[in-house]
Structure formats: structure tokens, C-alpha cells
Amino acid sequence: MSFRRLRLFVGAVSAVGLAACSSERVAGPGGSLTKCGANAVIGSFSEGSPLGDVAGSDMASPSRRASLGRASLGSASLGSAPPGGVSLASALSFAPLSGAVVSYPGPSAQFNDTAARYLVVPQYPVQGSAPDSTQFRLTAGSGALAVVPSFVEDQAGQVTAQSAFDLRLRRIEAGLPAEERLPSSGPMRAAGAAPDSVRSFYVLGNLETNCFVQTQARLKYTGARVYVYEDTGVPSGFSPSEYAKFGTLFDDVLYPIDTAAFGFPSDVDGNGHIIVLLSQKINALTSRTDCATSGAYVAGYFFGYDLTNGAGSNRSEIFYSVAPDSSGQFSCAHRKSQVETQTPTTFIHEFQHMISYNQHVLMRKGAPEVTWLNEGLSHIAEELGSKYYETKYPAPSGRTTPTQLFPDSSQGFITPNLRNAYFYLLAPRHKSVTTFAALGTLEERGAAWLFLRWLGDQKGDQVFRQLVETSKRGTDNVSSVAAEPFPSLFGDFGIATYTDSIDGVPRSAVPQRYRFASRNTRQIFGRLFPTRPNPIATTQLGCTGSSIQPMLQGTSTYFLTGGTAGCSGTRVDMAAADGSALPAALMPQLAIFRLP
Secondary structure (H helix, E strand, C coil): CCCCCCHHHCCCCCCCCCEECCCCEEECHHHCEEECCCCCEECCCCCCCCCCCCCCCCCCCHHHHHHHCCEEECCCCCCCCCCEEECCCCCECCCCCCEEEECCCCCEEEECCCCCEEEEEEECCCCCCCCCEEEEEEEECCCCEECCCCCCCCCCCCCCHHHHHHHHHHHHHHCCCHHHECCCECCCCCCCCCCCCEEEEEEECCCCCCEEEEEEEEEEEECCCEEEEEECCCCCCCCHHHHHHHHHHHHHHHHHHHHHHHCCCCECCCCCCEEEEECHHHHCCCCHHHHHHHCCCCCEECCHHHHECCCCCCCCCEEEECCCECCCCCCCCECHHHHHHHHHHHHHHHHHHHHHHHHHHHHCCCCCCCHHHHHHHHHHHHHHHHHHHHHHCCCCCCCCCCCCCCCHHHHHHHHHHHHHHHHHHHCHHHCCCCCCCCCCCHHHHHHHHHHHHHHHHHHCCHHHHHHHCCCCCHHHHHHHHHCCCHHHHHHHHHHHHHHCCCCCCCHHHCCHHHCCCCCCHHHHHHHHCCCCCCCCCCEEEECCEEEEEEEECCCECCEEEECCCCCCCEEEEEEECCCCCCCHHHCCEEEEEEEC
């Protein structure tokens, strides 16, 4: 489904003091007046930068760049070890199905075997505060033949209400004052919440401002780890038996999946539970018009502001969810079956954000994880939900059609990530793994998930918890946990997106470093998109081609060169469009793989 860019999320939210609204009109973004409600409370927060503080983590220092200025060769046998180093000045000579990453300064490579074919993947392996496209020229041999790509890429990204709202909340969390943070573990309460009891909650009043409205909710499910509350204003909620089933899923399946993978959340209120709140006020965050026009809505969220002393904070760990509303009284209609099916995926995604906030901010007194890695890990959480059901229902069980790759119960957890990754690979020059656009697109989320899935396949899934239980962030975090420079990892990831399945070559013959061990991407993409199972388009350089293309930081572009009769030698150079050196801060590099 294609989603239009919602106007609601443009612009930053200005800081507003701690005060209850005395009028229905309160200060909104940029000093505009927004109707908020007479009893609303204004939260004491403002939006931070897209990544929070990324200083030092993306643009490498001169000394660091020097340490990375080398070519590295991959293993041509098992591919289980990280690439070793060779001199940048040396000509590259390696066996079929092996690769190299040639790094800054002045990425260039001389191939000794001129009859061979090579995949060449230019990259800028850095992260930044905003996507920034820089043109490069890739030249083979003399570069006498100008080559124009024979394909057209869609540069626009897909933005949903959920993804844009998530990004806004992560930005706000990056700017929350440290003095208002609550301790990770609050005083232990002697008794838990009483069944069927009612308590008050503050809920965000709209998507644009820092306005909270108060509501009442009744406790419908009490589990060992989770409380489920239903707003008293929900017109037709779940039955007691349905809530028992719903709550048990959160308590016994989703909570353990996330805590095993990422660590534990905070307990600022000392009740030993996560609260799940189903409220019609979450439905109403998306207008009926926007919901009906685009099909997009906010399904649920976690907000780190609830773990502060600020006005409007609930001082509890809360996951907010849409509530059943089959008649569409508050926004577009949400049937019980829809809420029951879609809310678990949203919960397992948002729960990772809750855990990450505790581990980075409350426990280690640091800044929140940068957006691309934080969101990427939440999409890994979704995939882990799928893996639970894939294990529970091995093929052909649990499937409407026996030939399905995934059981019915895992579809909502895995299929969106696969589709997002596919659409990223359709136009990778214009979508970044490490730098999200202003609102965050589905393609960017698919890119971040795809990189982390490859990383988990290389290092083991325990890497995800290590990425969360730390004060490090972004590319520095990845490098530290993987014990490798990020450019080396990113280069081989770029190769793997192409070489995971090579026509005429058994997957097992490709070194594991250059494929996805847990997912056969070509097979999966072939099921989802049978007319084009390989989304990656390549530019053919031949022996003497030259091509100028724009590319964002934190992504890849794909070329094929060599393999042409009469090539006297194949040298590949990456430079700026005018032939000068590319900016050192981009750390330009070439990931190279010899094809069979």
C-alpha cells in the first residue's frame, strides 16, 4: 500500500512550560494556536535533533580515517572470519566468490584477472543528522565511455502516520532534561493493582503538540508482568475471556521475547508490570479523513516522557494502543479482530523502544539510541515475534496454504519488514540505512532491519542485546559490539544484499559473510514479487565505462565490471564528479566481489 506524506508532522514543537491549560487555545508549533481542551495539561518537552547527539559517532576523525584507509580481502573458502588487510597500493587478486573493501583515501582497485566479472559497490559508510546526497564518478579503465543507468529509481519514500509519529517521539525523548528523569527502579509497592479498579491516565491529545488529556481506564487483565487497562470511554471492548487471551499473549509470549533479546525495561513506579492501555483517544490521534484517505493511522506507542516527573507524565511504563471501535465513532473503524491481530506487532516493536530507553538513558545516564539503530532494533523485535511462530508452526502446519513460507500467525510480524527491505533495494541510492529522512520512511526502516538481520547472522542474535545494554550509540555502538570497523561491516553487508543468491551458484558455495544465513532473501522476494525476485539494478561499466551518480550517506549503489574479451586490465576508481577527491568525512569506499 502506498501512503501519502501526512502534513501533521512537519516542523518542531516549541518548548512550553509546566502548566494546566486555562483555555481551550494553547501555544502550539511555531507559536500557532491549537485547540487542546479546557482540561488539558502541557508537557514540558521540546523536540531534539533527528539523531540526538551524534557528535563524533558518524564523521570520523583524521586519525580514525587513517586506520581505516586500507583494502580488506574476504575469505574465499568458508567466509566465517572477518576480512584481513592488504596494502591499498596492491593490485587485487582473489578467487571467485570472495571480496574486498577498499577504503579511503581515494578508493581504487586494480584487478589482475581481467577475464573475471566483478560486483563493485560504492558506499559512504557514515551516519549523519539528515540525508545528504553527494555525486561520485566511478570509472573503469580509461573511463572513455560514458554510461547512463538503464533503469529509473523512485526517489520518493513511503511515510505512514505510525512511522512519522514514532520518529517525533524519539526526537522528543532525545531532548528530555536529565533532571526530570525518574530512577530506573522505583520503590517496590506492597500490593498490586486491584482487579477491575479504575485509574487516571494522561494521553497525548494530538499528533502535533505537547498537549495531554486525562482519561479513566479500568483494569481488565492482571498478569505476572503485564496489566491491561481499557478506557472507560471505549464503546465496545473485548469480553473478559478475550482480554484473558489478549493479556496472556503479552504476558507469556511477547514480553519474554523482547526481554530475552534486548534486556529489561525500567520499573519507575515499582509495580513490577508493564501497562497496556487501550483507549479510543489513541484512535482519535488520526483524523477520520486522514485515516480514510490514506489507510494510515497510529496503532500504538511508547513515550519516554512517561518516565519523567514532567507535567502530563504517568510515571509508569505504558504502551498505548488503539481500542476496538467497529462503528468508526472516533476515527476510521477498528474491528476487534483487527486490534487483536495488529496490536501485538506494535507492542513488541514499541516495547524494544521502552527497553532501549531504560538501558541507555535511565540506567547508564546517557542519550537515547540514534534513530536508525533504535528503529532497526524494533523491527528486529517484530521479526523475533515471527520466529517464535515459525518455530511453533513448522511447515506445513499453521498455514492456510501448505506452501506458504511463513505460518499465518507470523505474517504481521515479518511480511512488512520484508516488503520494506525489498523497496529499499529497488532504489538504494536514495534511501539510507544510517540516516533517516525528516519523517522516516518505510524503505529506511526496511534498510535498517536488513542490515541488522545480516549483522545478527554474522555475529549471532545475542548482538542485539549487546547493542541495547550499552551507552554507546549508532555506528560506534555497532563497531564496538561487532569488534570490527563499521565501514568493513557495511561494505560486506552491501555485497551480501546482492550475493545472497547468485544465479547458477548454490547458496552454500557463497561464504556466509556474503549472504543471510537465516533468510533466503531471493526466495522470499520471489514469493512476494514473482515478476522481479531480484530488486537490485546494476549499472554495466564494462572495461572502459564511467558513470556519475548521486548517493546518500549510509547506503550502496551497484555496478558490474570486467569479464569482457580484450580487457587489457581493469582498474576501478571512485572520485568526485569532477574527478577530484571525495570529501574525507564521507569515508568513501568500494566493496568488491568477484563473481563466478
